[in-house]
Amino acid sequence: MKQARPGLFALLLAALVALFLLLPIVAVVPVSFTPARFLSMPSGSWSLRHYQALIDNPDWGHSILLSLRIGVVSSLCATALALAFGLGIWMFQPRFAAVLVGFVLLPMIVPPVVSAMTLYFLLTALSKVNDLVGYDTWLGVVLAHTVMIAPFAVVLVLVALAQVDRRIDLAARGLGASLTQRVFMVILPNIKFGVITALLLSFVLSWEEIGVTLFVTSVNAITLPRQMWMGLRDNIDPAIAAISVILILITVAVLAVRMVVTREGNAAGG
C-alpha cells in the first residue's frame, strides 16, 4: 500500500523553509552587479566593476592560489591518514575500536573556537623552533586544516569500508597475499569511490575553513575565506558579492551534476 503523501499544511510549511534556505543565496546575485562602491541594490544601472575588482586586485588571485595549494596538500594528508586508520580498524578490528574512533573524531565535535585556540597554541609553540611550519605560515595552515578535516575523511572511509565484503579479504589472505597486496589489490579497488569522496570533501572543507584559519594566520598566509572575512568585517566590500556569486555557481553546478548522475545511476540500477 502506498504511504500517505505530505498534506497541504506540511507542503506549505516546507515551502516557507525552502524559501528561507535559498533566499540569502539568491540575494547575493543582484548585489554583485551594483555600480556603487558600497553594498546596495543596483537601482536602474548594472555594472561588472566588482567582478573587475577581483581581477584588478592581486590579493584575490593570491588568496585563491594559496587556498588551492593548502586545500590540495591538506586534503591529501588528511585522506591518507584517515585511509590508513580506517584500514587498520577494519582489518584489525581492535576491541577498543569505538574509543579510538571517538578520539580521532574529536576535532569534529569540539567547538571550533576551542580547536582554534588549541591549534594557535601548537603553531605559536612551533614558531619558536622553526619558521617553516608555524604561526602565519602556509604549512602551519596545512597542519591546522589537516587536524580539522581528518575526522570527516575518517567517517567517509569507515562508511565505505562498512560496505566491503570481508570474505574477499579473507580469500586473499588465505591465498597468501601480503598486507600490501590485500590493501592495494583487494580493498582499495573496492572503496575507491569512498576515497575519492573523502578527498573531495576534505578539499572543500579546507577551501572553506575560516574559524581556525583566523586564529593561526595574520598577514602572510591569507586564504580566500580570510580575505573575504577582512572585506566583511571592516566595511562591507561588494567584491565579496562577486566572489560569492562565483562560488555559489560552482557549488550549484557540481550539485546539479551529482544529482543527475545519481538519478541515472538509480535508474540504471533498478
Place this chain on the structure above:
Amino acid sequence: MALRPIALLGPLLLFLGLAYAVPFLGVVQWSFTLPEPGLGRYGAVLTDPLVQSVFVRTFRICAAVTALAVTAAYAIAYVWVRGSPGQRRFAEFCILVPFWISVLTRAFGWVALLSNRGLINTWLQAAGVIAEPLTLVRNELGVIIGMTHFLIPFAVFPLASAMRNLDERVLLAARGLGASRLRIFWTVFVPMTAAGIIGAALIVFVFSLGFFITPAILGGGRSVMVAELVYLRMFQSPDWGLGAAISVVLVLIVGGLMALLFRFVRPSSMVR
C-alpha cells in the same frame, strides 16, 4: 618483519595526539597560569558580569536557534522523505545547496538581505510600508536568523534518518483504526521520531555553542557570543588565560551534552 594491520592505526593517532591532544593540554595549562598562576580565570568565568552576560546571551540565542532550526528542519525533512519524487528532489536541492556553501557567503547573503540598504528594507520602503529602514542586522535578531539558516541542514540529516527508519505499518494500523491525519502525525509519527528530534536538537545546540563567524558578522560586535569573546580576548586585549579558561568550560559543557546525546541516540543510527 612483515607489517601488521595494527600498524596502520599509528600515523593518525600519533598525528592527532601530538597536534591536537597535547596542545589542548597546553591550553588547559594557560587557563591556570596566565597571566598569573591560580584559579583566577575560572573565577572570572563564574563571577565576572561581562563574561556572565555573554554566557547568558549565548544560551538564550542557542536555545532560540535550536527551537527554530529543528522545527524548520522537521518540515523540510518530512517532505524530503515522504514527498512525491519531484518534491523530494526539490527539498534535497534546498537542503544541499546551503549545506555546501561556505559560512561566509551565507552570512554575507543575510547582510545583503537585512542591512539598512539591503533588499528587504529597499523593497519595504519602495512599497511604502515603512519610512525608515528597520534594524534587522547587527543585533540578536540577525544572529538568530543567520545561525538558524546555517544549522537547518545539520538538523535535517538525523531527522530524515529517523523518518526513513520508521515502521510504515504502524502508520497504516493507525489509519486502519480510523485516526485522522493530524492525530496520526501527533500521536504516532512525532513520538516515533523522538530520538531523531532529540539528536537533532543536541547537535544544533552543541554546534551553535561554538559558533563564531555568523555571530561576528551578523551581530556586528553588539551581541557577542562566547566564541567571539574568546577571539576578542585572544587578539584584541591579549588575555590568553581567560580565552583558555572559557575554552575549557566550553569543552566540559559540550562533553556533558554529548554524553546526554549518546544516552538517547545510538551514534550509528544517525548516519544516513
